[in-house]
Amino acid sequence: MTISKMEILKKENMNISDKIYIFDTTLRDGEQTPGVALTVDEKIQIARKLNNLGVDKIEVGFPASSQGEIESARKIRDMGLDSTLVGLARSLPSDIDAVLDAGLEYVHTFIGTSPLHRDYKLKMSKEKIIETAVNSVEYAKDHGLTVEFSAEDGTRTERDFLFETFNAVVDAGADFLDVPDTVGILTPNFTQELITDIKSNFDTPISVHFHNDFGLATANTLTAIECGANQAHVTVNGLGERTGNCSLEELVMTLKSAYGIDLGLDTTRLYSLSNLVGRLTGVKMPVNKPIVGDNAFAHESGIHVHGILNNASTYEPISPEMVGHSRRIVLGKHTGANALKSKLKDYHIDLNEEQFCKVFDEIKALGDSGKCVTDDDLVAIAITELSSARETPIVLKGLGLSSGNGVSPTATVRLEVEGVEKETASIGVGPVDAALNAIRDLLKDDIDMELEEYNLEAITGGTDALAEVFVVTSDSQGNKSTGRSTNQDIVMASILAVLDSINKLLLIKNSNFS
C-alpha cells in the first residue's frame, strides 16, 4: 500500500479538505433506482446500518412525495441515530413543510438550473429560478432548518448562471452548496476545472452529487475531493437513478487505502451493509463489483493463488477483512497445485501423490469443459478418489420388486452395513421410490439422506438399453456427494447410484471433511 506516498501528495499537491462529509442518499436517490421500493421497516434497517458504519448524513427520503415517506422519516428520526438526517424538498414551501412535518432538521432543497431544465421542465426564466430558490432557502432558514441547496443539472448549467444562483442562495443563508451531475456527463478533467473554479469563488462548503452514466461517478467524486469538495453524496452499491450514483464503498475505500484518509467509518461493516441493501432492494451486485462483489477477493489463476498463499498483498490491494468480506480460492482450468493443496487442507482431505494428480487432472478437465468447480464438486471428486481405495461400508446384497395394477409398488432391499446384513420392505409411488424408502429405513441410524438430484439417461437404444443414473445426495450436516451407476435395470442403476453416493457421504461424515 502506498499510504505514506499519498499522504505527501495530499499535503503538498492537493487541496483536500480536513473534514470530508459522507452524505448517504441510498434511501432517497438509491430508492429511485428503477424497480426499487423500500418499506418503512426496510428503510429503518438500512438507516441503522448506515449509522453504525458512521456516515455523517443520511438522506432518509423525499417527505413531500408521500405520507409513507413522512412516516418512515419520523420513525428513523425516533431511532435517535448519530448521523444527521436529511429530507429532500423541491424549492417549494409545501415541500419544506413536509420535511418539517417529518421532524427533520436538515433540508436538501433543489431546483433545475440548466437551460434544459429551465426551458423544458420548469418553463421558468433565470430570474424566476433564482427567486424561487432564494425564497425556499429563506423559508427553510426561517423555520430553523440547516439548508443544503442543489443546482439540479448544475454541470450543464452556464457557469455564470450557476455562480449567480449559488451567490443568491448563499446570501439567503444556504449552509451547503451541492453540485449535482444529474446525468453523469462529467469527466475527471472537467470535474477538476469546475470544482477548482467553484472553490475559489465560494467559502460555503461544497458538496458533490455525481451520477454514473459513463461509469465515472467515483472517479469524478474523488477528483472533486482532491480539489477541495467538502462533501460527497454516495449510495450503497452505487444505487440510484438509471446507472446510479457514486458508490459509498468504492469512495470510502479509495480514500482510505490510496490517500490514507480515514473518515472514521467502521469499514468492516461495508460488506454486510452491501448485502443487506442488495437483499432488500433486489438489486444484486455483479460478481466483479469493486469492494463488495463476490469476486472482489476471489482468485483462480495458479500464479495468483501461489502469490496470495505466500502473501495476500501480492494480488490484493486491500485485505478482505478491512471491508468485512472474505477471500475465496476458486478452482477451475487455471488452478495450480498450490491452490488445490490449500483447498484440500481446508477440508482436511489427505490424498497421496497419485490420488492428488487424479483429482488435479479432473478439476482441470472440468474447467476446460467450461464448468465452474465448486467446493462441493471438489469434495465429491476427492472422496470418489479416496473411496476407490477403501472398502465401501454399505453393499447391496439383494433386491426384490413387486408392482401391478391397484397395488402399491413394493421393494424388498437387503444391505450389508459394516459387515451386518439387514433387510426390509417399503412401498413408494414407483419401484425406485419404494427401493429408496427401504434404503432410508435400513440406514436410519447411520445417515439422514436427502436425494437432491436424480438424472436418468438411456445410453444405448432398445428395450435392453443401458441406463445411466447420476444422483446428488446430502446429509443433515449439509455435506453433499455424487453417485453414478450404469445397469440394464433402471431400478438397479438407481439404487447402486444412490448407494455409491451414500458411501461417499459416510466417508465425508466419518472423516470430518467439512
Ligand code: KIV
Ligand atoms: O441527481 C440529481 O440532480 C438529484 C437532485 C435531487 C439533487 O438527485
Ligand code: ZN
Ligand atoms: Zn441524483
